Amino acid sequence: MTIKIKHLFMIGITGLIAMPVVSTSAESEDLIKYRRGVMKAIGGHMSATSLIVRGKVPHKGQLKQHVNAMKMLTNDIPALFPEGSDFGETRAKEAVWEKPEDFGKAANKSNDSITNLLKAVEGGNDSEMLATFKKVGEGCKGCHKDFREKE
Numbered sequence: 001m002t003i004k005i006k007h008l009f010m011i012g013i014t015g016l017i018a019m020p021v022v023s024t025s026a027e028s029e030d031l032i033k034y035r036r037g038v039m040k041a042i043g044g045h046m047s048a049t050s051l052i053v054r055g056k057v058p059h060k061g062q063l064k065q066h067v068n069a070m071k072m073l074t075n076d077i078p079a080l081f082p083e084g085s086d087f088g089e090t091r092a093k094e095a096v097w098e099k100p101e102d103f104g105k106a107a108n109k110s111n112d113s114i115t116n117l118l119k120a121v122e123g124g125n126d127s128e129m130l131a132t133f134k135k136v137g138e139g140c141k142g143c144h145k146d147f148r149e150k151e
């Protein structure tokens with residue numbers, strides 16, 4: 001009986017000590033899971049946009065919603081990378097947190113390029129759409145080159 005009580009007591013103490021440690025790492029994991037999910041969503045809209053703009057699928061009526069979604073999802077990319085979200089399954093380089101100004105610039109550049117694509121979509125000129133779409137791709141790649149580890 002005494003052994004059982006002691007055992008329970010120990011589990012209690014261990015639980016108290018272990019809890020904050022577990023929740024800290026879980027938080028980072030969740031932040032990473034969240035941003036990777038958002039990036040994947042951006043990637044999904046990007047490939048859908050690419051297929052439409054290059055005339056591979058007849059879904060022009062849905063083009064604006066994909067570009068709008070990308071615009072909204074990239075409005076504040078740095079917010080997806082809070083301090084302490086570098087621990088876990090991430091390909092984000094340390095440079096994200098070491099060079100926040102450069103990271104912010106890359107994020108703005110990408111977001112601006114999507115604004116330009118949106119304008120082109122609203123204008124309805126195919127060659128403008130293709131040209132601005134290419135710039136969007138360069139914006140993604142530019143940031144990935146500097147701030148994302150290769151697989």
Ligand code: HEC
Nearest residue numbers: 036039040042043046090091092106107110140143147148
């Ligand atoms: C300002 C920097 C930046 C910009 C701009 C950016 N990304 Fe990313 N992206 C990252 C980083 C950093 C990661 C790695 C995140 C991680 O692993 O935690 C990433 C990851 C991704 C992933 C992989 C998600 C996964 O884990 O499966 C995709 C897909 C992606 N980005 C698509 C895009 C597309 C498409 C654009 C352009 C419209 C874009 N990104 C613009 C920084 C950026």
